[in-house]
Amino acid sequence: MSIVDAVAWRNPVLHRELKQRASTPRMMLVITLYLVVLTAVVFALYQARTGDRTGSFGQPGVTEIASIGQSLFEYVLFFMVILVLFIVPGFTASSIAGERERQTLRALQVSLLSPRSIVFGKVGASVAATVLLLVASLPLLAVAYLIGGITFGEIFISLGVVLFAAFGLACITVACSAIVKRVSGAILLAYGIVLLLVGGTFVGYAVLQEVDASRGSDLAQPPSWVMAANPLAAVADVSQRSVSDQTDDDQFGEFGPFGPSFGNSQVESPLSAVRDLMQPKFPQNGFGFNDGPFPVPIPVGIDEFGNVIQDNRGGNDQGASDDGDRVPFIAEFFILFTALSVTGLAIAIWRVRTPARTER
Amino acid sequence: MSTLGTSVMPVVPISSPEPPSRPALVRARSLTKNYGSLAAVDNIDFDIPRGSIFGLIGPNGAGKSTTFAMVASLLIPTSGTVTIADFNPMTDRMQVRRRVGYMPDNIGVYGDLTAVDYLRFFAASYRIKPKAWDPLVDGLLELVDLADKRDAQVDSLSRGMKQRLSLARALVHDPELLILDEPASGLDPRARVELRELLLQLARMGKTILISSHILAELEAVCSDIAIMEGGRIHAIGAPADIRAATNTGSRIAVAFTDGSTEEYPVSDALTQAALLRRLVIEDPRDVLSFAPVDADLEGLYMQITDTVRAGEVETAAVASVDPLLDPMAGT
Numbered sequence: 001m002s003i004v005d006a007v008a009w010r011n012p013v014l015h016r017e018l019k020q021r022a023s024t025p026r027m028m029l030v031i032t033l034y035l036v037v038l039t040a041v042v043f044a045l046y047q048a049r050t051g052d053r054t055g056s057f058g059q060p061g062v063t064e065i066a067s068i069g070q071s072l073f074e075y076v077l078f079f080m081v082i083l084v085l086f087i088v089p090g091f092t093a094s095s096i097a098g099e100r101e102r103q104t105l106r107a108l109q110v111s112l113l114s115p116r117s118i119v120f121g122k123v124g125a126s127v128a129a130t131v132l133l134l135v136a137s138l139p140l141l142a143v144a145y146l147i148g149g150i151t152f153g154e155i156f157i158s159l160g161v162v163l164f165a166a167f168g169l170a171c172i173t174v175a176c177s178a179i180v181k182r183v184s185g186a187i188l189l190a191y192g193i194v195l196l197l198v199g200g201t202f203v204g205y206a207v208l209q210e211v212d213a214s215r216g217s218d219l220a221q222p223p224s225w226v227m228a229a230n231p232l233a234a235v236a237d238v239s240q241r242s243v244s245d246q247t248d249d250d251q252f253g254e255f256g257p258f259g260p261s262f263g264n265s266q267v268e269s270p271l272s273a274v275r276d277l278m279q280p281k282f283p284q285n286g287f288g289f290n291d292g293p294f295p296v297p298i299p300v301g302i303d304e305f306g307n308v309i310q311d312n313r314g315g316n317d318q319g320a321s322d323d324g325d326r327v328p329f330i331a332e333f334f335i336l337f338t339a340l341s342v343t344g345l346a347i348a349i350w351r352v353r354t355p356a357r358t359e360r
Numbered sequence: 361m362s363t364l365g366t367s368v369m370p371v372v373p374i375s376s377p378e379p380p381s382r383p384a385l386v387r388a389r390s391l392t393k394n395y396g397s398l399a400a401v402d403n404i405d406f407d408i409p410r411g412s413i414f415g416l417i418g419p420n421g422a423g424k425s426t427t428f429a430m431v432a433s434l435l436i437p438t439s440g441t442v443t444i445a446d447f448n449p450m451t452d453r454m455q456v457r458r459r460v461g462y463m464p465d466n467i468g469v470y471g472d473l474t475a476v477d478y479l480r481f482f483a484a485s486y487r488i489k490p491k492a493w494d495p496l497v498d499g500l501l502e503l504v505d506l507a508d509k510r511d512a513q514v515d516s517l518s519r520g521m522k523q524r525l526s527l528a529r530a531l532v533h534d535p536e537l538l539i540l541d542e543p544a545s546g547l548d549p550r551a552r553v554e555l556r557e558l559l560l561q562l563a564r565m566g567k568t569i570l571i572s573s574h575i576l577a578e579l580e581a582v583c584s585d586i587a588i589m590e591g592g593r594i595h596a597i598g599a600p601a602d603i604r605a606a607t608n609t610g611s612r613i614a615v616a617f618t619d620g621s622t623e624e625y626p627v628s629d630a631l632t633q634a635a636l637l638r639r640l641v642i643e644d645p646r647d648v649l650s651f652a653p654v655d656a657d658l659e660g661l662y663m664q665i666t667d668t669v670r671a672g673e674v675e676t677a678a679v680a681s682v683d684p685l686l687d688p689m690a691g692t
Contacts, residue, residue, distance in 0.1 A: 005490040012484035020472050103468030107529065110432050110462045111485035112454060355436045355450055358395070359429065 013113065013121025014128075017095075021129055030087070031136050038079050042072055042140050046147075066149030073144040074239050074269030077158050080134055081235045084166045085198060089190035091129050092173035095122035096352060097186040105352075105360070115352040119174055119345060126170040127163075134162065154239075161238050161330070165231035168337040169194065171344035178351035201230040205278060227278065228332035229340065236274040237329050382409035385537055385568045386431060390440035393426050393592075400426040402592035403440065408570060408585070410536075413563050415579035416572040418589035424572040425465055427589075428541050431570065432462040444537055458486075461530030465541040465572075469522050471515035475506055478514055479528060486533035500528040504558065520551030527558065538562065540571045544578050556582050617646040 008015035021027050049068045096119075099105035108118055141155055173190040180186040208222035227233040327335075351360055384407035393401040401423040408414040416424045429435040431442050433449035433456045441448065447455040470478055479497040488496065501507045504524035509517060517525065523543060530538060540559075544552045559569060559582050573579050579586055580600050587597040596603050613633065616622045627633040640648050 008480070009484050009487075009490050012481050015484070016470070016473070016481050019477075020470075023472065099468075102470070103464065103466040104470060105468070106434060106462070106464045107468065107482070108485065109434060110457055110460065111482065112457055112487050112533075113485050354434045355430075355453065356434070357436050359435065 011117055011121045011124070013108070013118050014124045015121075017121060017125030018128060021125065027129065027132070031133055034079075034083060034133060035136055035140075038076065038137055038140055041075055041079065042143060045072060045075055046143075065147060069144050069147035069149030071269050072147060073141065073150045073155070073158075074271040076137060076140045076144060077162065077235055077239050078232075078270040080137060080159075080162050081165065081232050083133060084130060084162060084169060085194050085231065087133065088126060088130055088166050088169040089173045089176075089187065089194055092122065092126040092170045093177050093187040093190045094183045095126065095174055096177040096348065097180055097183045098177075100181055100360075101183055109352065109354045109360075115349045115354075118352050119178070119348045122177075122348075123167070123170045123174050123345070126173075127167050130166040130170075131163065134159065134166075158235060158238050161234050161333075162231075164334070164337065165234065168341040168344075169231070171341035171348075173344075175344035175347040175351075178348040197229050198232055201227050201233070202277065224329045225332050225336070228329065228336040231333075231337075232271075232274055233278070234330060234333040234337075236271040237333070239271050240275060382411065384408060385410045386414075386442065386444050386570065388427075388431070388440070388442040391427065391430060391437055391442050392439045393423070393430060393435060394438040399592045401430070401437075404589075404592075404594045406587055406594065406597060408537075408568060410568050411563065411566055412584040413559060413569040413571060413582050415583035415586040416570070416589055417574070417579055417586055418572070419574055422589045423592040424589055425541050426592075428462070428464075428539050428570065428572065431537075432460055432539050433457060434462075458533065459536045460539060461533065461535035461537070462539045463526050463530045463541060463543060465545065467523055467526040469514045469526060471513065473514055474511050475501060475514060475517070475525055476510045478525065479532060482529045482532045488533065496532065500531060503531070503561075504528045505554070518551075520547050520554065523547060523551070523555065524558070527555075531562075536568060538567050538569045538571075540569065542572055542574070544573060544575060552578060613651050615640060615651040616649040617644075618649045619646055621646065 004015070007018075046068065049064075049071060096105065099108060109115075141159075144150060145152065145155060172193055173186075176189040176193065177183075177186040180189055205222055205226045208226060212222060354360065386406075386408035388404060388406050391401055391404050392399065404423075404427065406414075416427065418424050426435065430437050431444065431449065433453050436450060444456050445459055447459070449456040470481070473481065476497055479500055480493050483493045483496055484490070498507070498510075501510055504527055506517075506521060506524055506528070509521060514522065514525065527538075527540070527543065530540070543559075544555055547555060556578065559571070563569060563582075571579065571583070583600065585598060586600055586603065587594045588603070589595065613627055613636065614622060614624050625636050627636060637648075637651065640651075
């Protein structure tokens with residue numbers, strides 16, 4: 001039995017989906033377009049950074065080179081996440097609803113395939129297509145790696161988070177596809193959920209932050225779990241670990257994923273913008289923060305003489321003894337996204353299962 | 361000229377089907393499916409003997425597809441039971457699916473696949489080992505007369521070919537029971553004849569076939585038993601000839617007289633027909649202008665039965681027997 005036959009026999013739905021995607025030019029076009037855009041961005045960024053910031057001998061200094069590598073890394077990661085956010089719902093939304101529209105679903109349902117096989121086949125094909133896109137962009141990550149400032153482990157972890165987000169989104173979208181009868185409706189619902197997970201959580205977080213600030217909190221920062229379903233925030237979190245000082249175990253400490261300042265001011269990327277957006281707000285401006293590895297006094301207020309009141313626990317979680325049990329943000333993301341994924345899969349399997357009380 | 365729609369029908373109401381002459385593969389008892397207050401299928405009973413072709417006749421919305429979906433383990437009945445080879449689709453789903461090949465009313469196909477890949481896909485879906493795929497697929501394509509379209513894209517096939525390919529798909533796991541929901545829908549006359557031949561061939565191969573149509577003549581040509589269904593209920597069931605006899609419309613002669621009047625007379629055989637003509641010619645004061653047999657086709661029967669039921673004249677008409685002349689499996 002050839003490998004192809006083995007896949008076709010183990011999960012014919014997965015095999016058919018992969019074959020169908022491979023046989024149409026759409027996938028090739030998407031990969032080509034994506035790589036062209038990403039390569040242009042990386043090239044432009046590299047030119048801008050090497051042209052603007054040079055060391056004393058007209059060449060970028062070591063720190064500067066590391067910063068460029070980190071920026072490129074974050075840019076590529078950002079595009080990967082955006083790709084996942086756009087492509088995965090597009091790839092998956094038609095999975096079950098498309099079978100229904102084509103009127104092929106009932107033929108699958110009366111076969112000996114379990115609902116689980118059908119749903120896993122659909123999700124697997126969608127994730128596989130996304131993996132292909134991500135793998136295609138690896139050479140660009142390699143450029144960042146060669147420039148410096150990031151390690152192989154960091155690339156590996158960040159890609160893991162992106163892939164996990166892709167899997168989670170595929171699970172959520174397959175549920176949309178199983179619930180909504182029309183493909184167009186499933187696509188709308190899926191993108192609506194993505195908008196809610198990304199835009200909605202940002203807005204929610206910002207609103208909570210404002211509410212916090214308006215109540216006179218010293219440090220207006222909503223709980224990090226508000227952002228825990230946001231794949232962009234999760235990737236910003238893990239990539240931050242790489243662009244910050246690596247001596248810290250939990251980068252966010254008491255301030256969660258978007259703790260004050262990260263000591264990486266030179267790294268400019270959309271992901272750093274995400275982090276900036278989520279910076280805690282203080283009642284007055286003008287405090288500089290350092291989230292570096294060493295304890296740095298944190299301004300927590302102003303006394304009656306106008307002096308800054310400082311908390312000496314530090315800018316990070318060093319010495320934050322009362323935070324020893326705090327769940328890292330990335331763990332919150334994994335827990336919440338796993339729950340969403342499992343729920344999505346369960347809904348999809350339930351919707352595909354027959355016999356049912358109503359026609360599905 | 362026909363009086364089929366207005367005559368009183370001497371049907372035989374019964375509460376459940378009589379025991380079939382052969383063991384039943386499918387048994388439905390008090391099968392009911394409600395959608396809210398709408399009874400899509402309303403307390404129906406039927407037995408389908410092994411090797412028979414059982415036709416379900418009714419207009420759109422009669423409950424045929426819902427009945428099929430319950431037999432094919434897609435829908436849960438609101439009440440009542442249906443069994444296939446004594447397996448209940450609700451509790452023995454996989455056992456039923458191994459025995460049932462289902463072709464829905466709207467044939468959906470994967471247009472991007474070739475005919476051979478399409479059947480391979482479903483062979484895998486029925487857990488058939490890859491080494492058996494090629495001989496199986498070739499045999500099926502041969503059976504449905506699509507061997508020369510083996511590598512053609514499904515999208516490029518005509519509707520009739522897609523229908524036959526879909527039938528091959530339903531046969532891929534060699535099921536005992538074939539459920540074909542409106543298989544002739546949208547086919548041209550040639551494709552219908554080919555499909556009819558194919559169904560008879562499958563019956564000769566021992567398949568039990570449950571088929572629906574609203575084109576009644578199609579079913580009369582192939583079915584050993586039919587059930588007339590409307591509004592979720594079966595109003596008549598049995599061999600087409602038995603139903604015709606039960607409605608007393610089996611053979612009639614329409615006679616036109618020279619004075620412009622016409623009358624219909626029932627005739628049971630050639631002797632009564634000859635006696636009738638002799639009586640009309642010799643005894644009747646009117647001169648006979650012409651006479652012609654009135655054929656009670658299934659459409660007329662259908663109209664008569666459902667009109668009668670609507671008028672409240674009978675509750676259910678059922679004739680549970682197999683006409684050996686119409687049964688393609690008779691004597692096999």
